Amino acid sequence: MKTYQLMFVIFIMAFLTQSCVSKKQYTELQTKYADLETRARELNGKYQESQQGLSGSSSRVKSLEEQIASERSNREALQRALDKCLKSSNQGNVNISKLVDEINASNKYIQHLVNTKNKSDSLNLVLTNNLTRSLSREELRDVDIQVLKGVVYISLADNMLYKSGSYEISDRADQTLSKIAKIIKDYKNYGVLIEGNTDNVPISQTNIRNNWDLSVLRASSVVQSLQTKYGVDPKRLTAGGRGEYNPVAPNSTEEGKSKNRRTQIIITPELDQFMELIDQAPENK
Incomplete structure (x- = not known):
């Protein structure tokens, strides 16, 4: 604006100095x-608007630059x-693979246990069948054979095994033993x-203190008979007594007491001999 004014003043002064004007x-x-x-005011207004617009544009440019920097960050x-996620995922894949291997190993072990149990049950059945076939019908009345949890239990009635009121083996028991x-x-x-095992009736003999003594003495008699008469290795034998505290029937009846007065021969097979025993089962004689 000042430029225009200055030029106009110079023009007027030059004109006046040369001639007078009407x-x-x-x-x-x-x-x-x-x-x-x-016109100068209009241009100055536009200039101010342009300056303001330029300032606003600069602010917007700065704001955009900050946004760009933030987005880059x-x-x-x-x-x-x-x-990090990809790295963790790769590690996760390794862990999953390891877990799958452990699950497979666990499944194999479970299958091994199942097979082992089946072998145990089959082996016990072989033994039980061999023993059952060797006993007469009369003997089977006083002998109960069961397979429970992989173990063979041969339960012998006391009236077949022992002399009345005694722990000595009877002649009748020799053939069965x-x-x-x-x-x-x-x-x-x-x-x-x-x-x-005994019933709950207290023993009345002076040389036997209680049913504990009686149960152990009877078991010991069977062990010694198997060792001395029939040549069973004593290292394989264990004698134990449970007195009246392991009943299989109520002691309130004579029948129940008779069932509780028993001696059990508990046989536990070694499973690593299973296949050989199945293929070469002993002959009955």
Whole structure:
């Protein structure tokens, strides 16, 4: 604006110095001057608007630059997170693979246990069948054979095994014990526990203190008979007594008491001999 004013003043002064002007010319010059003033104000307004627009644009540019920097920072953070996730995923895949291997190993072990149990049950059935076939019908009345949880239980009634009111082996029991001893000797890797049991009626003999003593003495008699008469290795034999505290029937009846007065021969097979025993089962004699 100042530039335009200065030029106009110089023009007027130059014109006046050369010649005098008429009133009409002077009026025209004033009009032009007023127009120039208006134009200068308009240009100055536009200049101010342009400056304001430029300032706003600069602010927007700065804001955009900050947003771009922020987005770049976010992108880098996301990339780091993605890299970490991929690394964790790879490690997770390794862990999953390891877990699958452990599950497969566990399944194999479970199957091994199932097969082992099946072998145990089959082996016990072989032994039980061999023993059952060797006993007469009369003997089977006083002998109960069961397979429970992989163990063979041969339960012998006291009236068949012992003399009345005694722990001495009766002559009647010899034939039955000889057959049981044959089975035990044929299966050399079996452990054998002889377990005495009584009813709840107190013993009245002076040389036996209580039913504990009676149960152990009866078991010991069977062990010694198997060892001395039938040649069973004593290292394989164990004698034990449970007195009246392991009943299989109520002691409120005579029948129940009779069932509780028993001696059990408990045979535990060695499973590593299963296939050989199945293929070469001992002959009945």
